[in-house]
Amino acid sequence: MKLLVCISQTPDTTAKISFSADGKEFNAAGVQFIMNPYDEWYALVRACELKEALGGTVVVLNVGPAANDKTIRKALAIGADEAVRIDADPKSAGFVAKQIAEYARNEQFDIVFFGKETIDYNGSEVGAMAAEYLDLPYVSYASKLDVNGNLATLEREIEGGIEVLEVNTPFVLSAAKGMAEQRIPNMRGIMAANTKPLKVVPAVPYQENVVAAQFTLPPPKAGVKLVQPDQMDELVRLLHEEAKVI
């Protein structure tokens, strides 16, 4: 099978988030970046498992600047065979989806994997957009994937339940919890990653139609109001009269 895993680089979960003084741009100074956890733990690991079981190739793709190569090498250390970086500093989901689709269009991938969303812009947009550009079926929030020949069976989390789906390859999916378990790269993988191919390709033009106008930090919490453990009537009163939530 030929599998494509699209990975994004995001600030670490624990990173302190700040913006330029005018609130126009994210301030990357001092921020540690990681592979988007859903791309790594669920999409990439499941793709590697399928390749190991069924044979084939896993290609990882990132749309980003050269600084992302470290994250891409980590994906190769986890088990991807080769990597492609589309050289750009993306400003929108639409841009990223367009680049991915242009690359994937002539490569005949059986499955294109995304994580369910990124932990920075929380959009859950790129997978569906890329699927549309590629005119392929799309299954989002997949929590289970099995492949038998060209037929895939998936489970997908919906509100208050699970859908069981069937789709023929080729198709696009976004992966959620349940799809696979996190895999820590071993020393052999890390060594091998340095010699695996990483191809850099130029971006195609894209007309932006969503522009980040302003970033702000949420107003600080007023501080916790402590209620004594034997004063639960008082807590209920506060929730009713002050917070107005019951």
Next chain:
Amino acid sequence: MVLVFAESPRGQFKKAAFEAVTFGKKLADQMGTSCAAIVLGAAQNAGELGRYGAARVLQVSADALNQIDSQVYAQVLAEAAKQLGASVVVLSHTSTGKTIAGRLAVRLDAGLVSGVNALPNAGGAALRVKKSVFSGKAIAEFDITSAVKVVSLMGNAVRPDASGNPVSAEALSIAPPAARVKVKEVKTQEGTVPLPEAEVVVSAGRGMKEPGNWGIVEDLASVLGATTACSRPVADSHWRPHHEHVGQTGIAIRPNLYIAIGISGAIQHLAGVNNSKTIVVINKDPEAPFFKAADYGVVGDLFEVVPKLTEAVKKFKAQQ
């Protein structure tokens, strides 16, 4: 005009649809235009959407639309948006909306912002929308600059307003293409409000010590009409089912009231719950990081505090 896709999973509208129509109507008022709702497949009482502000309710009926395939839905919605001359299309940021929104935006050559959590500012040529980013650690405003715009609305962001009148649903004839994704089965968890839709959530963590102790959590949830949830270690230990896991890797929620019992409040947990309107933390450790994110806190033994809170809620409900 503003076109709202009103979801009707398994033939029934849920809160997400009423919120989306309410949002669409308020946005249409700002823009000086009208709001129409579109329903795909079977739905009971589609005309009821008029109560939430839809001047017209259009229903496309076809067997192929009774299950959701993103390609089929996006194609039909795009065709409807073009026929009706919609300038903004509103969807719900649900499992369905997330699957369709991106496709629809590409088909309509539209800018998309998903997970919008406040009424937009439609004053200028661009549509300015607000959403939570960096897992709740920041707020972003985006300008959508394309002629046609697509937004999806976060749950619990807008209160449904049913002050209008029902209308008669009109049939709209658009032939759907063949589905390529086949739904084999839907396994539903009956009886409780799904976590993404819940207004009150009672959640518990490792402080519960063992799964047999969950009775006090369920009792509190029951008197509050709340949905139960849990932290990641609890789900990973199989003390509670995985679908109850809230946090960064599990489900992100934004209820009006989140009560966290015996959960320390690791940043990965907060990332999934910090958009809750009010947070109550019950923990015996006064140094638990969750207190920093809480509105109300109780430092004490949860096995004593939780039953007392349940009794207090019962007393309060009896007086109402």
